[in-house]
Amino acid sequence: MSQFEVSPQESGLYFDDFSVGQRWISPARTITEADLVAFAGFSGDYNPLHTDEEFAKKTQFGGRIFHGPGIFAVATGLESRLGIKNGTAIAFLGMDWNLTAPVLIGDTIKVHEEVSEVRASLSKSDRGVVTFDVQVTNQRDEVCQEGQWTVMFQRKG
Template sequence: MDEKACYFEDYQLGDSRTTGAKTITEADIVIHAGQTGDFFPHHIDAEFCKNTEFGQRIAHGTLTFSVGVGLTASFINPVAFSYGYDHLRFIKPVFIGDTIHTVVTISDKKDHKKRANMGIVTEHLEVLNQKGETVMVADHLLMCQKRDA
């Protein structure tokens, strides 16, 4: 991982990057169910799912979120940290065998209201499957140090 500092001023609106990809497996779903306690049948009961609108098991939304966000962690920025997520939506289901990746686009920048030495950068995340279909969107708020702070 690259540990180059990326200050508030370095982020440019419209800049984007595409992450690597990960195929969602049955093991991912089972492990996620065990970690979270979410054993909802839509995720783990193949027989139950045969009679749902999707006809098969679907990945937890929180699993899609975790993997989609995790794929964005490509470098350590020592002058920034995650401030949270807004506008999270699960657009389409993710199935066992789907391969997802994330497109990150800088969609907003603003000064922090209480900390003059910091700014908030909004990274719009769009998680797509192997068919190019959007399966999840969210806005990641990144608190960044200003260069001259």
């Protein structure tokens, strides 16, 4: 996916504003110890791979890693900072998602997003569906998670 950065939108894009090939890169965010502790507490996932440094040192990762679903949650937040969905997205319809590499405490991640499909609703003329190819990368440009997100948007008018 070739990449470029754009300024955040003041208001969201409508279905009619999207075209295949449009790309965005989110702001970056460093994953902290506090993020890991908060996600473990919120989710109830206290797997020692995330919460026990001595246990995690003996794994293939050599230390604790951040929860995979936690990275997905952070990615949705980073992507929202682009503003492309502000006030125009109707629903997040689904995803096809793969976790390809661990994210460690101290890693800095960002979201790369590209429109891969745009289709008007056949049953409701006031909306359409946009599919995005999405990658979460770390500071070394390694892909940590990737897949597709499908979102329903309002049409103009």
